[in-house]
Amino acid sequence: MHENSPLMKNTSDNNRKNSQRRDLLIAFCTVALTYFLSIILDPAEHFMEWAEPLEHGQIDELPFVFLAAAIVAIWFSSRRMRELSIEIATRREAEKKAHESLIRFQTLFEEGLSGNFIADRYGNLVICNQAFRIMSGMAVRGEDQFNIASALGSEWQAIARDPSPSAYLDFPELILERPDKGVWVVMARFRQVLSETAEIQEIHGYFTDITEQYLAEKELSQLFVENRALAGHAMQAQEEERCRLAREIHDDVGQYLTAIRLDAATIPNIDDRVSASVYLERIAKHAEYIQIAIKRIIRRLRPAALDAHGLVEAIQQLVHDWCKQNPEIDCSMNLDESCNRLPETISIVIFRIIQEALTNISRHAQAHHVDIYLKNKDQGLFVRIKDDGLGIQSSSATPNSFGLTGMRERIESLHGSFVLASRPNAGVTITAIIPFNHSRECKYVENTVG
Numbered sequence: 353m354h355e356n357s358p359l360m361k362n363t364s365d366n367n368r369k370n371s372q373r374r375d376l377l378i379a380f381c382t383v384a385l386t387y388f389l390s391i392i393l394d395p396a397e398h399f400m401e402w403a404e405p406l407e408h409g410q411i412d413e414l415p416f417v418f419l420a421a422a423i424v425a426i427w428f429s430s431r432r433m434r435e436l437s438i439e440i441a442t443r444r445e446a447e448k449k450a451h452e453s454l455i456r457f458q459t460l461f462e463e464g465l466s467g468n469f470i471a472d473r474y475g476n477l478v479i480c481n482q483a484f485r486i487m488s489g490m491a492v493r494g495e496d497q498f499n500i501a502s503a504l505g506s507e508w509q510a511i512a513r514d515p516s517p518s519a520y521l522d523f524p525e526l527i528l529e530r531p532d533k534g535v536w537v538v539m540a541r542f543r544q545v546l547s548e549t550a551e552i553q554e555i556h557g558y559f560t561d562i563t564e565q566y567l568a569e570k571e572l573s574q575l576f577v578e579n580r581a582l583a584g585h586a587m588q589a590q591e592e593e594r595c596r597l598a599r600e601i602h603d604d605v606g607q608y609l610t611a612i613r614l615d616a617a618t619i620p621n622i623d624d625r626v627s628a629s630v631y632l633e634r635i636a637k638h639a640e641y642i643q644i645a646i647k648r649i650i651r652r653l654r655p656a657a658l659d660a661h662g663l664v665e666a667i668q669q670l671v672h673d674w675c676k677q678n679p680e681i682d683c684s685m686n687l688d689e690s691c692n693r694l695p696e697t698i699s700i701v702i703f704r705i706i707q708e709a710l711t712n713i714s715r716h717a718q719a720h721h722v723d724i725y726l727k728n729k730d731q732g733l734f735v736r737i738k739d740d741g742l743g744i745q746s747s748s749a750t751p752n753s754f755g756l757t758g759m760r761e762r763i764e765s766l767h768g769s770f771v772l773a774s775r776p777n778a779g780v781t782i783t784a785i786i787p788f789n790h791s792r793e794c795k796y797v798e799n800t801v802g
């Protein structure tokens with residue numbers, strides 16, 4: 353219990369009153385006993401008898417002298433008592449104030465949200481609050497020792513080597529290393545406490561933990577750089593695609609159109625009906641080639657089967673075309689038919705992921721077998737593309753590789769998860785899970801169809 357509590361105060365007041373009563377009682381009893389003994393023993397008469405022969409020395413006056421001395425002594429001691437009780441009251445008041453300021457100190461130092469500490473000039477912790485123990489990891493490790501100097505490295509020199517002319521040393525961002533090697537970023541203020549000889553005696557520190565903010569900002573700026581690179585790549589890819597389309601239109605369509613124009617110009621000059629029919633047949637053949645070429649171009653621009661027959665057939669067609677271009681690779685598929693009823697945004701993402709994965713396999717994998725798996729599960733849509741090729745060589749990634757990043761971004765834009773697993777000479781497995789509310793999405797499809 354606190355010594356200044358009302359209960360304690362009452363108890364000590366009662367004790368004082370009791371002891372005063374006891375003292376009064378003892379004084380009264382002493383006076384009464386002395387009077388009683390004086391009546392029996394007659395000491396004053398005996399004294400007077402004894403003092404009579406010494407009358408010329410005025411010895412008989414001594415009792416009055418003793419009485420005066422006793423009264424003066426009582427007066428002095430009661431004055432001293434009053435002084436003592438004033439001194440005690442002053443001390444009590446000072447103690448109360450000291451206690452209040454201790455409580456204030458504890459509240460500010462101990463319970464503050466900032467990590468507060470006092471360290472010697474070598475960085476050894478003298479005292480710290482709970483917030484500091486938590487942010488430094490001391491609380492988790494159950495340690496009492498911490499050296500700020502070794503956590504701060506060379507920065508500590510600037511703080512503790514020479515007395516600073518300014519009252520505080522402020523750092524908007526300090527990166528420290530915890531003993532567990534974890535990063536710890538703080539906004540810090542230090543105050544040097546100097547001795548009488550102007551030497552640094554202690555360092556007082558106030559830390560605000562900004563680790564999460566720092567990491568989030570770092571991630572954001574990294575994402576910003578990635579986004580800029582992706583946007584640049586998208587523009588470049590668009591340009592390349594346009595060039596390819598222009599080339600294809602020129603080489604395939606243009607070439608056959610020229611041939612048709614020449615044949616059509618020749619026909620009016622032919623009298624012979626049989627020869628004319630040869631030209632007409634050639635025109636029809638060239639028109640057919642043009643039709644095939646245009647269909648191929650349109651399919652590349654947007655998989656037509658996706659609109660016409662749904663995702664499963666579009667993938668089958670994509671894989672069919674890819675297998676024709678890569679006859680040395682054997683391909684197996686397991687596609688869930690219910691995936692045809694997915695919303696367009698999801699279908700396009702899945703189609704493009706499989707398309708990029710197949711392109712990567714033909715470009716980088718040297719695989720013999722590819723397996724494509726698509727399943728509509730409870731937790732969402734599950735896609736897996738697996739090959740048995742070389743696997744991703746750590747040295748082969750270039751800053752201009754965007755395919756895998758694009759896949760991840762597409763999946764993340766649908767709040768899905770993307771996992772890329774690769775082992776040397778054991779191929780690459782790409783797994784994506786796209787969550788969606790099955791009933792809601794089906795309704796959406798029905799609504800769009802209706």
Ligand SMILES: Nc1ncnc2c1ncn2[C@@H]1O[C@H](COP(=O)(O)OP(=O)(O)OP(=O)(O)O)[C@@H](O)[C@H]1O
Nearest residue numbers: 712713716717743744748752753754755756757780
């Ligand atoms: N199936 C795979 N087998 C082996 N290596 C692969 C496979 N897929 C990707 N890689 C490796 O990963 C790297 C990154 O692939 P990514 O698709 O991101 O870029 P890219 O194919 O090089 O270029 P692009 O941006 O045109 O797609 C590739 O350069 C390649 O080395």
Ligand SMILES: [Mg+2]
Nearest residue numbers: 711712755756
């Ligand atoms: Mg690629």
